[in-house]
Amino acid sequence: MPMTFAEKILAARSGRESAAPGEIVTxxxxxxxxxxxxxxxxxxxxxxxxxxxxARPEMHIIVLDHVIPAANEKAATNHxxxxxxxxxxxxxxFFDIGSGICHxxxxxxxxxxxxxxxxxxxSHTCSYGALGAFSTGIDRTEAAALLLTGETWFKxxxxxxxxxxxxxxxxxxxxxLILSLIGLLGADGADYRSVEFHGSIAGLTMDDRMTIANxxxxxxxxxxxxxxxxxxxxxxxxxxxxxxxYEPVWADVAxxxxxxxxxxxxxxxxxxxxxxxxxxxxxxxxAVGMVVHQCLLGTCTNGRYSDLQVAAKILRGxxxxxxxxxxxxPASREIxxxxxxxxxxxxxxxxxxVLLPPGCGPCLGAHQGVLAPGERCISTANRNFKGRMGCKExxxxxxxxxxxxxxxxxxxITDPREVEIS
Amino acid sequence: MNVWVYGDDINTDMLFPGKYTYTCSTPxxxxxxxxxxxxxxxxxxxxxxxxxxxxxxxxxxxxxxQPSVGLKSVGITAVVAKSFARIFYRSAINQGLLLVxxxxxxxxxKPGDTLDLDVxxxxxxxxxxxxxxxxxxxxxxxxxxAGGLLPFTRNLLKxxxxxx
Numbered sequence: 001m002p003m004t005f006a007e008k009i010l011a012a013r014s015g016r017e018s019a020a021p022g023e024i025v026t027x028x029x030x031x032x033x034x035x036x037x038x039x040x041x042x043x044x045x046x047x048x049x050x051x052x053x054x055a056r057p058e059m060h061i062i063v064l065d066h067v068i069p070a071a072n073e074k075a076a077t078n079h080x081x082x083x084x085x086x087x088x089x090x091x092x093x094f095f096d097i098g099s100g101i102c103h104x105x106x107x108x109x110x111x112x113x114x115x116x117x118x119x120x121x122x123s124h125t126c127s128y129g130a131l132g133a134f135s136t137g138i139d140r141t142e143a144a145a146l147l148l149t150g151e152t153w154f155k156x157x158x159x160x161x162x163x164x165x166x167x168x169x170x171x172x173x174x175x176x177l178i179l180s181l182i183g184l185l186g187a188d189g190a191d192y193r194s195v196e197f198h199g200s201i202a203g204l205t206m207d208d209r210m211t212i213a214n215x216x217x218x219x220x221x222x223x224x225x226x227x228x229x230x231x232x233x234x235x236x237x238x239x240x241x242x243x244x245x246y247e248p249v250w251a252d253v254a255x256x257x258x259x260x261x262x263x264x265x266x267x268x269x270x271x272x273x274x275x276x277x278x279x280x281x282x283x284x285x286x287a288v289g290m291v292v293h294q295c296l297l298g299t300c301t302n303g304r305y306s307d308l309q310v311a312a313k314i315l316r317g318x319x320x321x322x323x324x325x326x327x328x329x330p331a332s333r334e335i336x337x338x339x340x341x342x343x344x345x346x347x348x349x350x351x352x353x354v355l356l357p358p359g360c361g362p363c364l365g366a367h368q369g370v371l372a373p374g375e376r377c378i379s380t381a382n383r384n385f386k387g388r389m390g391c392k393e394x395x396x397x398x399x400x401x402x403x404x405x406x407x408x409x410x411x412x413i414t415d416p417r418e419v420e421i422s
Numbered sequence: 423m424n425v426w427v428y429g430d431d432i433n434t435d436m437l438f439p440g441k442y443t444y445t446c447s448t449p450x451x452x453x454x455x456x457x458x459x460x461x462x463x464x465x466x467x468x469x470x471x472x473x474x475x476x477x478x479x480x481x482x483x484x485x486x487x488q489p490s491v492g493l494k495s496v497g498i499t500a501v502v503a504k505s506f507a508r509i510f511y512r513s514a515i516n517q518g519l520l521l522v523x524x525x526x527x528x529x530x531x532k533p534g535d536t537l538d539l540d541v542x543x544x545x546x547x548x549x550x551x552x553x554x555x556x557x558x559x560x561x562x563x564x565x566x567x568a569g570g571l572l573p574f575t576r577n578l579l580k581x582x583x584x585x586x
Contacts, residue, residue: 024559037486040447044572052579067444074445123485123509139487139513145575153561187431188479192508220482220507277431364484365441385435385483387459392439 002252004159005225006194009134009249013117021158021258028151031093031111032059033120034143035102036066039078041121042085044144054089055150061093061111062086063102068359070097071367100332100358101300103127107210108334110239113246114228119143119152124300124382126216129224130209131232132248136223157192157222161257163199166266171310171416174208175302175380175400178215179271181263183281191220193258196251201226203265206235207304214301215382218278227251270416272378273398276386284403287413292397294377295320295408297348298329298356299363302380302401305335305344311405312344313421315351321411326353327369329361351408365390378407423471423499425537426464430477434510436460437481437489446488449495456492470497473537475528477503481510487517494519494570500539502546504528515562518570522546524555 001018003011011018014025034041042049054060062082070076079097086094099105103124106112114132119125121143128135138152146152168177182189195216204212209226216224226232228248236246270284297303297311308330320326328348330336336358339345349355356362362369363381370390371377377389377396384396399407402416409419434440436459438452446452457464474493480503481489490513493501501514504525514521520541527546531537535549544557558566568574 024561036444043447048576048579072445078444121485123483125485137485137509139485139490139509139516141487141491141516141571142512145516145571148575148579155559187482188505188507191479191505192511217483217509220479222508277433364443365439366444370441383435383483385433387435387439387441390441392459 002254002256004194004255004257005196005249005251006134006157006159006223008251009115009117010154010156012249019156021156023156025154025156026151027117027154029059029119029146030116031061031118032143032146033061033063033102033106033118033122033125035063035122036075036078037121037140038062038085039081041140041143041147042081044141045148048148052148054147057089057091058093059150060091060147061106062091063095063099063105064097065101065359066364067366068097068357097359098333098357100334101303101360103214103300104303104331104335107131108239108332110236110241113241114232114248115246119146123217124214126221126224127210127214127300129216130206130213130226132226132228134223134225137217155192157194158258159194159196159255160190161260162195162197163260163262164197164265165200165262166264167203168265168268171402171421172268172270173400173402174204174211176271177265177268178212179273179281179398180268182215182219182279183271185219187218187277187279188220190216192222194223194225195221196225202229202231205306206231207306210304211301218382270400270403272403272413273384275384275395275397278382278384278398284399284413284415287397288415290397290413291376292324292378292407292411292413293375294369294371295324295326295404296329296362296369296377296379296381297326297401297404298331298361299381300331301382303329303331303335305338307380307401308335308339308344308348310401312347314402314405314416314419315408316347316422318351318409320352320408324408324411326351326408327356327362328353329356330358332358362389364388378404378413380404423473424469426461426472426474427531428460428474428476431479431482432460432476433483434481434486434489435483438486438492440484440486443486443488449491452488452492453496456496468496468498471499472497473499474501475503475531475537476501477528478505480506482507485509487513490514490517490519502527515558515566516571518566522555524553527553
């Protein structure tokens with residue numbers, strides 16, 4: 001029976017010949033990710049951990065990224081408990097503060113190999129579909145149960161096929177593409193679905209694919225998936241993972257998709273998501289002139305080197321507008337280091353940016369750039385929900401790195417096609 | 423019994439603000455902030471046996487579980503909605519919280535209507551009208567019926583221990 005990516009990987013990993021939408025399968029994921037929430041997860045099962053131990057210590061990846069360095073005693077205590085758990089249970093894959101945002105670290109370290117199954121106690125775990133892995137978010141309780149049993153259930157999802165053609169026209173970017181798709185399908189347009197990309201993906205860099213897959217959950221998707229191609233193999237080879245170390249899985253040609261959508265990349269323009277839902281997507285022209293008080297460049301959506309580089313090209317030799325705070329949040333230590341070595345970090349800092357440590361920063365409103373009532377932030381992050389950045393009387397507009405950088409220069413939402421790029 | 427009525431795309435930040443995610447984990451810590459940015463009166467007035475009625479895509483957004491833990495702990499009987507976002511849907515099963523997906527019942531409801539649920543038969547009455555809703559697969563129902571995933575897992579570990 002011809003199968004989609006999701007059907008094929010769930011069938012293979014549950015020891016079945018095939019899998020059809022609606023069926024329930026049991027799987028031992030290759031990895032389980034958790035972050036600062038690890039303290040709450042292990043707190044639920046402290047007695048059981050004492051009695052039974054961790055089922056598969058090598059399965060558990062922990063990255064401290066959400067509130068780093070600890071902003072208060074509670075966060076510090078949580079980090080302390082997590083380090084003690086790591087030592088006691090000999091968890092091999094622990095990444096302390098400063099390593100980066102969990103999703104970027106998981107990809108850089110080669111845990112999300114093509115054909116792997118990963119779950120994470122974070123909704124943006126869907127990011128690894130960029131690399132041909134099956135990955136999805138779960139809650140803390142399910143993460144706790146997984147530590148004890150090493151397995152969980154999946155309902156085989158229906159699948160949506162998105163076929164791309166053509167190329168994006170810079171400064172139009174992958175962020176504009178994924179926001180446009182979310183605007184088209186709606187915040188629940190892919191609820192419980194696997195969204196699989198076909199067609200001309202060669203024009204999308206690995207960073208582009210990571211930006212796109214990262215936002216899958218914003219249209220409700222269970223997972224996003226790209227096929228493994230030459231770019232994927234090169235990306236892994238650069239990190240020491242040769243093609244013989246993984247087995248890519250991809251949809252059959254005759255796979256049955258619930259819905260098929262064709263997208264001409266040449267027709268995508270710069271867009272923004274206006275408050276307070278991600279699917280409130282408009283052409284940037286509709287928002288031009290709106291005053292912004294804070295600009296956030298980075299996060300797990302757009303904190304990669306190429307994102308910082310695009311912004312640096314716009315900001316180099318200029319300064320951000322009076323009254324605007326530009327915060328830069330690189331997605332990992334590796335990216336931060338690259339930006340320092342190449343001079344990109346210096347370009348941004350000289351333009352007036354505040355450089356934050358690689359982590360989640362103000363994206364979820366806990367610290368490092370919370371908004372005040374009446375303020376507006378234009379951000380490269382993935383959510384603009386009311387209250388997301390710590391204040392329900394503030395507004396968040398989502399956009400690409402180029403649009404955020406252009407807006408930082410003027411203090412108003414600005415079409416990136418209207419600014420000079422060095 | 424009170425019915426709390428909300429619209430489409432009620433996200434996890436509305437159900438429980440992200441800024442408290444790393445300071446509030448227990449039901450006691452969660453309760454005062456439940457639905458804080460959506461309906462500030464909810465936390466003080468909600469009572470055991472109440473029902474939430476909402477539009478499509480209820481629970482979209484973050485994987486934080488304070489919404490499902492919180493709604494279960496204050497005694498919400500069920501959330502009846504046109505549809506649910508998947509991480510929240512799984513999380514509700516994990517907490518033993520009943521979710522009822524029934525767009526027709528949501529459409530039919532008018533303020534003042536009575537709302538009755540029969541979980542065994544999968545029926546929901548809105549005023550004088552009756553609707554059916556899909557049941558969970560047997561295997562998943564056993565998680566909810568055990569009181570949630572952790573009690574289910576504890577039973578499973580004990581059984582495996584007894585067998586070995």
